[in-house]
Each structure stands twice: as structure tokens, then as C-alpha cells.
Amino acid sequence: MSKWENNRAWFFILPVFVIVAFSAIIPLMTVVNYSVQDIFGPGQRFFVGLEWFREVLLDTRLHDALWRQLTFSGLVLLIEMPLGVAIALTMPKKGWASSLCLVILALPLLIPWNVIGTIWIIFTRPDIGLMGSLINSAGISFDHTANAFDAWTTLMLMEVWHWTPLVVLLAFAGLRAIPEAYYQAAKIDGASPWAIFRYIQLPKMRGVLTIALLLRFMDSFLIYAEPFVLTGGGPGNATTFLSIYLVKIAVGQFDLGPAAAFSLIYFLIILLFCWLFYQALQAVEGGEKS
Amino acid sequence: MARIELNEIKHSYHPNPTDDEDFALKRIHTVWEDGGAYALLGPSGCGKTTMLNIISGLLKPSHGSISYDDTDVSAMQPEDRNIAQVFQFPVLYDTMTVYQNLAFPLKNRGVAKADIDKRVDEIAEALDLKQDLHKRASGLSADAKQKISLGRGLVRSDVAAILFDEPLTVIDPHLKWDLRRKLKEIHKEFKLTMIYVTHDQVEAMTFADQIVVMYEGEIVQTGTPEELFETPEHTFVGYFIGSPGMNFLECTVDGALALVGGETIPIIPSYADKAMRAGGKLKIGIRPMYVGLHAEAVEDGIAAEVINIEDQGFCKIVTAKFGDNAIKARIKDDRSIPDGKCWLTFPPEKTKLYCDERLVK
Numbered sequence: 001m002s003k004w005e006n007n008r009a010w011f012f013i014l015p016v017f018v019i020v021a022f023s024a025i026i027p028l029m030t031v032v033n034y035s036v037q038d039i040f041g042p043g044q045r046f047f048v049g050l051e052w053f054r055e056v057l058l059d060t061r062l063h064d065a066l067w068r069q070l071t072f073s074g075l076v077l078l079i080e081m082p083l084g085v086a087i088a089l090t091m092p093k094k095g096w097a098s099s100l101c102l103v104i105l106a107l108p109l110l111i112p113w114n115v116i117g118t119i120w121i122i123f124t125r126p127d128i129g130l131m132g133s134l135i136n137s138a139g140i141s142f143d144h145t146a147n148a149f150d151a152w153t154t155l156m157l158m159e160v161w162h163w164t165p166l167v168v169l170l171a172f173a174g175l176r177a178i179p180e181a182y183y184q185a186a187k188i189d190g191a192s193p194w195a196i197f198r199y200i201q202l203p204k205m206r207g208v209l210t211i212a213l214l215l216r217f218m219d220s221f222l223i224y225a226e227p228f229v230l231t232g233g234g235p236g237n238a239t240t241f242l243s244i245y246l247v248k249i250a251v252g253q254f255d256l257g258p259a260a261a262f263s264l265i266y267f268l269i270i271l272l273f274c275w276l277f278y279q280a281l282q283a284v285e286g287g288e289k290s
Numbered sequence: 291m292a293r294i295e296l297n298e299i300k301h302s303y304h305p306n307p308t309d310d311e312d313f314a315l316k317r318i319h320t321v322w323e324d325g326g327a328y329a330l331l332g333p334s335g336c337g338k339t340t341m342l343n344i345i346s347g348l349l350k351p352s353h354g355s356i357s358y359d360d361t362d363v364s365a366m367q368p369e370d371r372n373i374a375q376v377f378q379f380p381v382l383y384d385t386m387t388v389y390q391n392l393a394f395p396l397k398n399r400g401v402a403k404a405d406i407d408k409r410v411d412e413i414a415e416a417l418d419l420k421q422d423l424h425k426r427a428s429g430l431s432a433d434a435k436q437k438i439s440l441g442r443g444l445v446r447s448d449v450a451a452i453l454f455d456e457p458l459t460v461i462d463p464h465l466k467w468d469l470r471r472k473l474k475e476i477h478k479e480f481k482l483t484m485i486y487v488t489h490d491q492v493e494a495m496t497f498a499d500q501i502v503v504m505y506e507g508e509i510v511q512t513g514t515p516e517e518l519f520e521t522p523e524h525t526f527v528g529y530f531i532g533s534p535g536m537n538f539l540e541c542t543v544d545g546a547l548a549l550v551g552g553e554t555i556p557i558i559p560s561y562a563d564k565a566m567r568a569g570g571k572l573k574i575g576i577r578p579m580y581v582g583l584h585a586e587a588v589e590d591g592i593a594a595e596v597i598n599i600e601d602q603g604f605c606k607i608v609t610a611k612f613g614d615n616a617i618k619a620r621i622k623d624d625r626s627i628p629d630g631k632c633w634l635t636f637p638p639e640k641t642k643l644y645c646d647e648r649l650v651k
Binding site for chain 1 (some may be wrong): 346368374381385394395439
């Protein structure tokens with residue numbers, strides 16, 4: 001009797017096994033399977049070992065895309081983190097004005113990503129777009145489809161507009177969680193506004209800013225829909241990020257083997273960076289505890 | 291160091307206060323003498339913290355003005371008033387070391403490095419923080435954290451006053467005694483004006499020379515612990531100070547006698563006369579330790595029934611009832627207590643009369 005009861009427990013965890021298997025393990029293993037084979041068609045495939053990995057790792061276009069991606073993510077973090085904190089600090093603290101700010105800031109987060117790309121295509125068009133025509137009428141030639149710098153500028157503006165609100169919301173929540181007594185003590189102690197920021201607000205926001213940093217890094221490193229819609233990776237390869245290049249290989253050229261190897265490397269790079277960030281932040285925290 | 295004067299202070303947290311109930315502080319008009327050790331005593335929600343924040347300048351009062359040594363500081367910010375305040379829960383600068391925390395108020399005011407070192411060293415010594423001076427403040431125990439908060443309040447030697455807002459709430463009981471004694475020593479040594487908010491009468495009495503009792507947004511009495519105990523000026527003081535609190539019975543006065551539920555209690559004639567002329571609702575008040583309890587009928591004794599005996603170790607608290615009135619009496623531990631029937635006496639010199647809750651003088 002007791003044996004039967006013990007075995008029945010398996011049924012309760014079965015759904016989790018099934019879900020995890022279908023959502024993570026089976027797709028991942030399929031990719032691993034593809035990455036070590038050369039596939040010509042159904043039934044026509046050859047085991048090639050680590051050949052695809054070698055090819056992908058030596059692909060200079062992938063190197064370029066990786067640098068582009070790192071530059072993009074770096075810029076995103078450098079702009080969005082300080083800007084988000086600055087906006088959170090200057091926002092109204094309570095009342096209807098505060099709610100209004102939060103609602104307005106949250107709007108970009110609610111728009112589907114490909115729609116964001118479309119909005120910015122229209123917004124920056126030199127002929128009918130508000131921003132594009134204004135800049136061009138000021139005598140500066142601006143066209144994100146023709147000029148690499150303009151493409152990057154547009155992309156960065158779009159990204160900052162789209163995702164800074166997330167940093168603001170997290171930072172604002174962190175600021176609201178600081179007890180009033182800290183500000184009172186700082187007043188009594190004669191602390192300057194900078195000292196209040198440096199010694200009270202920033203340390204108290206560290207937890208939420210860690211989350212913001214990791215989220216913004218991962219999302220910007222995986223960005224696809226917005227540049228795909230806005231620039232399609234161009235002009236030339238100027239905005240061909242890792243994900244765009246990956247889709248070109250996998251869907252455009254249908255090179256499943258190299259694409260699978262690429263995917264796995266991509267996955268490992270993100271894992272590595274997240275681990276590095278996390279370790280760095282843990283080290284900061286550890287330093288404060290000791 | 292300064293003499294702090296509160297002039298006709300009223301404060302309400304409502305934007306448009308209409309009646310008395312809207313005011314957290316109803317009418318405060320008082321003086322804190324230079325170098326005094328004061329305790330601000332009262333139940334939760336009576337306006338103690340509001341008063342403290344008004345003194346330090348964290349809060350602007352709705353009405354009235356405040357001056358330090360005859361200088362009106364009503365419009366000044368806390369940092370300009372040169373005052374120190376310690377809060378109920380530890381407030382630390384997490385990323386700083388203990389030393390940096392203690393030095394922070396001095397550094398912000400541009401004190402020379404050598405003076406900072408000397409002063410921090412003194413305070414760390416007094417609060418027993420020296421061994422942790424170069425550790426991060428955030429990793430320490432709650433006790434140590436609150437000691438750092440206290441230290442930041444004490445570190446400036448030139449402050450007008452140091453305000454403590456129930457600073458020992460989070461501290462372990464055995465350490466409370468230590469720290470309170472330390473504060474007292476520091477007070478003696480530096481002759482600083484200290485105002486200590488608490489709702490604990492023992493804490494107030496051991497710390498302060500003068501206790502200010504607050505009740506529903508008003509100061510009801512200021513005095514030494516002895517004055518508060520012997521002659522409470524408000525029924526609330528009688529009830530709040532002492533354990534158990536004062537006995538209060540509604541009464542009427544006729545000649546030199548107070549009538550309580552058909553029984554008579556003798557009153558000093560001149561005193562009874564004043565009470566009669568005061569003409570409000572009268573109450574008779576007596577401390578449990580002055581109530582006489584007898585096993586046999588005595589002169590002026592009121593026949594009563596013992597209904598409860600509470601043994602507190604060093605004494606017994608006897609509750610006796612006559613008519614609808616219950617009286618608590620504090621009896622020495624070695625005395626025997628009558629079983630059931632007993633007689634109560636009220637020594638006239640210890641029996642107080644209250645007219646509309648205030649002492650008849």
C-alpha cells in the first residue's frame with residue numbers, strides 16, 4: 001500500500017517534467033543535434049563533429065556582429081541606467097502627478113516590439129516623418145536607410161525611448177522604499193544633495209538596479225524585432241546584430257548546422273556575461289558586508 | 291547649547307483644521323532650559339514625535355514660533371539650526387564604515403580632520419564601538435547599529451540640543467540600562483541639552499531631571515519624578531505614572547467630607563473648600579501605596595470587600611470593592627491581608643481632588 005502511494009507522487013511532478021522537456025530540453029537538444037550534423041534534406045545527413053563550431057567561430061562576419069552587439073549593449077547600459085535613475089530622482093514623489101508620470105512612462109513598454117520599429121520608421125522618414133523632416137529642414141541630411149551613423153542614432157533613440165522607462169520604474173520603486181527617517185537624518189547631519197544620493201539613495205537602490213542592469217543587458221543583447229523592422233540590418237551590415245545575422249543564416253540561407261552552432265555559442269555568451277555581471281555585483285555587496 | 295523656547299505652538303497634519311481634534315499639538319508653550327536633561331513622556335500618538343520634529347525643524351508648525359537663545363529659528367532648516375536628532379530605528383549610511391558614519395555630520399560641516407578624529411574617538415570610546423570602527427556599518431548587529439545612530443547624534447559637541455526619539459526601542463533590555471547610563475554620563479560631562487522621548491516611565495525617570503508629560507497634544511505636567519508621583523496635576527499623570535496608577539473615584543464634596551457612593555472620606559477642610567468653589571466635575575485621587583487596609587473596623591474606615599490579590603514579589607496589589615467602586619492598594623509583602631471583609635482608610639494629606647481632570651490646588 002505504502003509503495004503504491006509513494007509511486008503516485010510521480011504523477012504530481014510529471015506535468016513539470018513534460019513542460020520543461022518540451023519548452024527547454026527537447027528544443028535545446030534538437031539544436032545540439034543540428035549543430036553536429038550536415039543536413040541536405042530529410043534522411044540525408046552526415047555527422048561532422050565540431051566542424052560547424054570551428055567555422056562559425058572563425059567567421060569574421062560573426063566577429064563583426066558580436067562587436068556591434070557588444071557596442072550596442074554597452075551604449076544601452078551607459079545611457080539608460082544613469083538616465084533612468086535621473087528621471088526617477090526628478091519625478092514627482094506622490095499625488096496625481098506621480099501617477100500620471102508613471103502611466104506616461106509605461107506606455108512604450110506596452111507597445112508590441114515590431115510596432116515600435118514601424119513607429120520609428122515613420123517618425124524618422126525624411127519626407128513625412130516629424131523628426132526626419134525637421135532635421136532635414138534644418139539643413140542636416142538625415143536618413144537612416146542610407147547612412148550608418150543615422151541608422152545607429154535612430155536605433156539608439158528608439159531603444160532609449162522604449163526601454164529607459166523600465167529602469168525608471170525599477171529605480172522609482174527602489175527610491176520609494178527608502179524610509180523617511182533616512183532623509184530626516186541626512187538633513188540633521190547636514191548632508192548635501194549629492195551626499196544624499198551617493199550615501200543613501202544609490203546604496204538603497206542597488207538591488208533594483210542590479211535587476212535593471214541584468215534585464216537591460218539580456219534584452220539589448222537579444223534585440224531582434226526593432227532593428228529588423230527599422231533597418232533590416234542595414235545599411236550594408238551596419239546594424240546587423242547577432243540575432244539578425246543568425247536569422248539570415250538559419251532562415252535566409254537555411255544553413256541549419258552552422259545556425260545551430262551559432263545559437264549555442266550565442267547562448268553561452270549571454271550566460272557568460274550574466275554570470276560576470278552577477279559575480280561583479282556580488283563582489284561589491286560582499287565588500288560591503290565585511 | 292541653547293535655551294529652547296516654544297511659543298504658542300500648534301500643529302495639524304490636516305491642510306484645513308477645523309476643530310481641536312484635527313490638531314496633533316493643541317497648544318504648546320514651554321521652555322527647555324540650557325543644559326537640562328528632559329524626558330518627554332506620553333502614550334503613543336500623543337504628539338511627542340511631532341513636538342520633537344518641530345524643535346529640530348523637520349516639521350514646520352501650523353502656528354507659533356520657536357527660538358533658540360532668543361533667536362527666532364522658525365524659518366530655519368534643520369541643518370542650519372545646529373541640532374542633533376536620533377531616531378527610533380537605526381539610520382545608517384550602509385556603504386560607510388562605522389568611523390565614516392560617525393564622522394559624517396562633522397565632515398559635512400567642514401570640521402578639521404584632526405578634530406574629527408579626536409571627537410569620533412571619544413564617542414566610539416563612550417559607546418564601546420572602538421573595535422568596530424573600521425568595519426562596514428551595514429554588517430553589524432541591530433544594537434551596534436543603533437549605537438552608531440546615537441553616536442552620530444552625540445558626535446557634534448556644539449549642538450543646541452540633542453533630541454532622542456525613543457532611541458532604545460530596538461535595543462536588548464540589558465543593554466538599555468547601560469546605554470541610558472552612558473547617555474546620562476555624557477550629559478553630565480558635556481552639559482548638553484537633551485530631550486528624550488519615551489513612552490516608558492521607568493526610562494523617563496532614570497534618564498531625566500525634568501519629565502514633561504504629554505497627553506492628547508498637550509503638555510499636562512512638567513516636573514521632577516517626585517513631583518509627578520506625589521502631586522499629579524492631571525488625572526492622566528496620576529494614571530500614567532506609577533504602577534499601578536492612581537485610584538480615581540467620582541465624588542461630591544460636602545464640607546470637609548468627600549462623598550463617594552454613599553461613603554464619606556475626610557478631606558483637609560481648606561482644600562475641600564477650594565474644590566467646592568472650583569465647581570466642575572470632581573474626582574478624588576489617591577496613590578495605591580497610601581491607601582490604608584485594615585482587618586478590623588477603624589475610625590473613618592470604609593467597609594469593603596477584597597476581590598483580588600496580585601503578588602508582585604516585593605509587594606502585593608490588593609483590589610477592594612465598596613459599592614461600585616474598586617480601589618487598588620499597595621501593601622508591603624510581609625503584611626497579612628484580610629480575607630474578604632476589610633476597611634479602607636484614605637489619609638487626608640495624601641488625598642487629592644481633581645476638578646474636570648485637573649488638580650485642585
